[in-house]
Amino acid sequence: MALTTAFTKLFGVRHPIALAPMGGSAGGALTAAVSRGGGLGLLGSGDGERGWLARELAIVTENTTNPWGIGFLTWQIDVAAVEHALEHQPRAVMLSFGDPSPFAERIRRTGTPLVIQVTDLEEARRAVDLGADVIVAQGSESGGHGARHGRSTLPFVPVVVDLAAPVPVLAAGGIADGRGVAAALALGAAGALIGTRFQATTEALVAPSTSRAIVQGHGADTERNRILDIARGSSWPSKYTARTLGHPFLDQWRGRETELATDPHARHAYQVALSQGDIPALPVWAGEAVDLINDLPSATDLVNSLATQAEEALARAGKDT
Known part of the structure; x- marks a missing residue:
């Protein structure tokens, strides 16, 4: 059976699966690969830096004619970044983490579907x-950044579905196989936005060590924290913490965020450890479903296998037991 939803109809894609626009790893090759597979690839533009965006957009447009979009960190961008992205005629623009109101009308005036990610009601x-055309309901199981006091995907998604109706909702957080996609649909979502699973693909812009860490990782080893943002000197708003795999600085500073933020020697020690290769260049962002990831496929093949698994899971659920 075909998994046709309001999301697949809106974007003209085969499968109700979207790539989370992960800054630094959802580059042009990964975006194009997801779109070729029948999902919606979303380029992880982050702050909209023009050099990075120009390079990765060229890769997208050279490698797919299927629908694709761009995602921004709302707290980190300005109107100029959005306007520059719109010049490339993406099929969607997604805004996450921060106040989308300064950009929403500018996007909607172009007729570009607006996707807004939310972490609370x-x-x-x-x-x-x-006037979001699609809303992404992100649960606290997600890898990378999310609400410090977020809610789990299972109870959060249907509440957002009911609140937003008839606007289609995508579920995000803790989804790494087709069973998770099926569960999202059963909750009333029109599809799933998936991040960590797509980091472990051949097209992801991540170091080989990051891919290996994800394949070998366990959900019980993930932790939501601000420690690594503070140590890195990142300007992420304090409302949002990040779920990562284990890290030496977590063990050293757990429960001491305020002390770390005021200790320049500790932050210098982080940079020294980084320069000496004692710690990874970036934290390994990973969600609680990382246990389900055990290979490094092409993202194009992965989209199709996720869709097939979801169809099979829904078929099983519909049978008498």
Whole structure:
């Protein structure tokens, strides 16, 4: 059976699967590969840096004619970054983490579908009021950044689905195989936005050591924290923490965020350890479903296998037991 939803109809894609626009790893090759597989690839533009965006956009457009889009970190961009991206006629623009209101109308005026990611009900209500065409409900199981006091995907998604109706909702957080996609659909979502699983693919812009860490990682070893943002000197708003695999600085500074933030020697020690190769160049962002990841396929093949698994899971659920 074909998994046709409001999301697949809106974007003209085969499968209700979208790539999370992960800054630094969702580059042009990964975006194009997901789109070729029948999902919606979303380029992880982050702050909209023009050099990076120009390079990766060229890769996208050279490698797929299927629908694709661009995602931004809302707290980190300005209107100029959005306007520059719109010149390339993406099929969607996604805004995450921060106030989308300065950019929403500018995007909507071009007829480009607006996707807004939300981490709580206040953000969900604002997304509805701003006229989002798609809302992503991100649960706390997700890898990378999310709400410090977020809610789990299972209870959060259906609440957002009910609040946002008839706007289609994508579920995000803790989804790494087709069973998770099927569960998202069963919750009333129109599809799934997937991050960590796509980091472990041949097209992801990550170091080989990161791919290996994800394949070997366990959900019980992930932890949501601000420690690594503070140590790195990152400007992420304190509302958002990041789920990562284990890290030496987590063990050293767990429960001592305020002390770390005021200790320049500790932050210098992080940079020294980084320069000496004692710690990875970037934290390994990973969600709780990392246990389900045990290979490094092409993202194009992965999209199709996720869709097939989801169809099979829904078929099983529909049989008498």
